[in-house]
Amino acid sequence: MIEGFRLGVFSRGTTLWDGLDFAFGDAAAWLVAGPPSSGKTLLLSILRGERRPDAGDVLVSGESLYRGNAAHARAWRASCGYVPEQTIVDARLTVEDLFRRSALAGGGVRERERKDRADRLLGMVGLPGALGWKIAELSISERARACLAAELLRGPKILFCDGVVAGAGIPCREMLWGLFRALAREGNTVVLAERTIPERWALAAGDAEPVGPFRVYRLPVPGAAVKGEPG
C-alpha cells in the first residue's frame, strides 16, 4: 500500500498543490490523470522516494519513505520500476543497452537469460527483434514500449509509468490495457500518470476519485468485479 498524506509541492515560486491524500492499494492498476503542468511527474517522483515533498509524507507498508530508515527507502526504490517520459539522454544507447542497464539495477542476470527474456518482452510490446536498434532511431511510441519492456525485465513489484499510454499511441492501447491488468492480477502494483485516460479505459474503470488537480482511476483487474470491459 502506497499512501500519500497531505502532500504539498511548492514549485516555481508558487504552491503547485497542497494537502493531497492518495492511497494506492497493492495488486492493482491505477491511473492518475491530470492536465499539463499539474505535477504528475513530480507526484510520481515523490511516490518513488526520489523527491521529498515540501509538505506531507509518503508511507509504504506503513513506514515513511522520507522520515524513516534510508535503507527502507532504497529497498523501496529497488523494488520499483519507472518508465519516464522520453528524454534525449538515452538516445546514444541501443535497446539492448536499456536491458543491460535494467539487469544491472536488478542485481544482474546471465547474458543468455537476459537476451531470452528481452526478446520475449520486446515481442510482447510489439517490438520483436529490436534488441540491436538504436534508441535514437526509434519513434516516440517505440521508445516508450522499449523502456517499458526493459523495466519489466527486473520484474518490479511496483511499476510507475509517466505518459507511457499517450507515448505508445492509440494502436498500442489494447496491448497496454491487457499488460497492466495482467501485471496487477499477478500481484504487482501499477501507477500510471497520464494527461487523459482513454475513453474506453475510463468506462471500464468507472468513477474517478478527484484529488486536487488529478483524477485517480482504479483500472479493473481480470478476475475482480468490474463495471465494464473496453470492447
Place this chain on the structure above:
Amino acid sequence: MSERPSLWWIDWRLSHGPLVRETIGRFLFFFLLGAALLSLLLSGGVSRFLAERYAVTAVLRAEVPSAEAEGLARKVASLPAVRSAAYRDAEAAWKEFLRAYPDPDPLRGPGGNPMPGYIEIRIRPDRFTGEDIDPVVSALRSVPLVERVLAGEEWLPRLLRAGRIASWACWGIFGAFVAGFFLVARLQERARAVASAVDFAFLAERGVSTGRLAFFRAAAAAVSGFLLAAAGTAAGGGALFLSLRKFPFLERVIGPPSDLLLPRTVAGALLFSCGAALLSAAVSLIGWRAARSGRK
C-alpha cells in the same frame, strides 16, 4: 533477482569499449614506467655508474708478504660498504703500469720493479656515500701494512654531491611521469564518468546506493590499477632482464640482471603497484565527483 546488485566491475559493464582502450594504454605506460623504475632501483640513479668508476687504492709497504696482503684484502672485503677488495702484488702492478705507459724505462731503477703491491677496493653502489666511504678509508689508514691510501678525497665530495643531484633528477623525471599518469588517468576517468552519469542516475533512481557505487568503482579501479601496474612492471622487468643479458655493457650502469629478483627490488615493484592502485582509486573518486556534479 537479488535486491542488492553486484557493483564490482560496474564500469566494465557500462563502458566496456573505452575501458578496454584505457587498459591497453595504461598497461603500455606501466610497462615503460616499470622498466624505468627497476632500472632506477638497480642503478640507484647514477650511483652504480659512479661506483663502477671509483676505487680506493691502498698502497702497501714494499716489505709486506703476499699472504698478509691477501689476508688484509679479505678483511677489507668483509666491510659492509665494500663490494670487492682485490690484492695486486708488485709484479701485477708493474704489468698494469706497463700496459698504461709502454715506455717506462726512465722509471726502472737498478733494483728492477719500482712498483709496490696494492689493494683495490670497490664500493657497493648502494653504499656509495661519504658516510660509508670514510670509515673504509680511515680503517685502511690505521693499518701498519698500508703506506698510503688513495681515495680522491679532494674531489670525492663534489663527485658525491653531483651524483646525488643526478640521482634526484632521475627520480624527479620518474615522478613527473607518474604525475603525468595521474593527470591523464584523471581526465580519462572524468570523461568516462561523465559519459556514464546517466547510467549512474538510472541505478540511483532504482535504489542503488550512490555511496556503494562510488566505493565499488574505486575498489575495482584500485584492483585493476594494482594488477596492471604489477603486470606492466613484470613485463618491463622481463624486457630489462633480456636487455641486460643481450647488452652486458648496460650492467655497468644499471646492474646485473640477477639483481632484478632481489627482495628489495621485488618489494619496490610491489610498492609501486600499491601506489598505482591508490592513484587509480583516487582518480576514480575524482571522476565520480565530476559525474555527480555533471548530473546536477
